[in-house]
Amino acid sequence: MAALRLRRLLPPAALLLALLAGAAALERAWTGWQQARSNEQMALAEPPRDGVPRVLLARAIVLEQQGRIEEALSDYAEVEVLGDAALRHAARVNVANLYLRRGIAVARDDGHAQRALVLLQLAKAGYRRALRQRPDDWDARYNLELAQRLLPDLEPRNWRRSGDEAELSEAMKKDKAAWTDMVGQPRGMH
Template sequence: MIRRLRHISLWTALTVSLSGALYSAAMLYGIRQDNDLIRQLMSGKDVAVNKVIGGEPELRLARAFYFKQKHRYDEALSTLSLVMDKGDQKFQAKARYNLGNLYLEQAIQQAKAMNINEALPLTGLAKQAYRQALALDSGNWDAKYNLEVAMRLLPEMDRIDMPDEESKNQKSQLWTTVPGFPRGLP
């Protein structure tokens, strides 16, 4: 009886071990496929949508990055919106950082074209995305740097309220909330 019980437990252990090995092999194969698709996107080649839909959030993030590099901003934005709340905190910070980069690139293009009215809201959205990324991962130096770039591109302006009589005679004054760095010695 004990011999038979030992025999059954050995076969059960072998079956469970084999099942675990097959499951691990399938997971590794899926990760390898996702990595190949990410490499393909990073090299500038598009990937079929049906391969991305079932993939990990990192694959969708790579596809959004691909769209950004091809200046297909609307598609990049819609792809990023699908992964904003997926994954752990570091991944969410990375997604928001990439969202900020998307908005900042568009804002810089609009600012170079002197379309300040279009650049201003894009810069505000970039600042918001960078702040959210920093709230999730305060050690993200790239987000800190890009936030400062966005702040310098179009600084936040506060309107100074003046009495009614003085406002008729003088233009209102604006001041930035981010001081510039001093240049040179005193």
């Protein structure tokens, strides 16, 4: 009796198994076709039609390598809107890297100090923004340190908390006492 039941169930089970295998093969073929199309778009730096963030990020990198900076920045901005957390972070770091490289190149090759300063400030802001999201990114930390060495942040020192001289702490008074009251530029600091 059990053998008869098994014989009856065998053809429908085989048919179901064949249908599942066919569906899996179709799904793999579809995924492969999509990946091949994405690879073609990335290789040609074509604008992706479907807005896939991975493709946009790869396209932005290719555009940057081709020197098409404005288009690359546009794609990086789109990745920050459409991508997941990892892709958004990668886009932020890549934009900061782009600004750092451009700042160094402008200062070295073109000699435009003001533009280089702006680009380096943008790079530092980009690295800080990326590090707020992922403080464990050591590459971004290293690049921020490099940008800091090229253009250190100068923080103005405020000796008074509220502007009232009477509220100065003892540590601040000692620190302020090291400064001279002499008029003019100190020797050795020309």
